[in-house]
Amino acid sequence: MLSASEPIPRRKLSDEVFDRLKRMIMSGEVKPGQTLPSERDLMDRFGVGRPAIREAMQALANMGLISISHGERARVCQLTARSITQQVDLTAQIMLATSPQSLDHLKGARAFFERGMVREAALRADRTDVDRLKDTIDRQRGALGDADRFIAEDMRFHTEIATISGNPIFEAVSEALLGWLRSYHTELLIWSGKETLTLAEHAAILQAIETRDPEAAERAMAQHLDRSAALYVHPA
8 A cells, every 4th residue: 555655656758648649539539530630739739749649659559549550640440349359369369378277268268158149149040140150051061171261160150149149249259269269279170070070069059049949059059169178279
């Protein structure tokens, strides 16, 4: 706990500039798609030098709030659930590559999430949703022998189940979880020889969704994920 007599630390100028620029964005003074004032205008407005402006801008860009292109003014980004989850892709991949325990945690989180999503899909799916899932399974079957295409359709099948919820955050989370697992999933397909079993499990999940049976859908998904999770191995 800080003592009342301790001096208050001085903030860097770039931190104050960062806060002011962030307020400009959050208040709607500068809207998504619009450009921020020029560096010179910001220097005059805030009474600081160019380094403080550039450091603050870079921090905003690292957070995905603005995009910076050489020779152009910084532009405010349109944030979406997908763009937000993509901001942690690299750090998530590093975490998984360096921590076997994190991979186990991710598998558990994915199983919990997908069991809930498939129940929701069984309650909400209409004919269009079912047909789209059938088409995805057909494309996945046509990709037998091509690991990259097969896994892409595998991921699409699971993400489309999340999409049925109508909640873009669920869709983005599904894409993120599957994307972080992709390197391990692709490797196991090469040696596991379980592609046909995966197709059969997907068909069972789809049948439960089509018959609007959330309990059967959850059971089918749990069996599928339990079987596939056992194949994930952390690289030596």
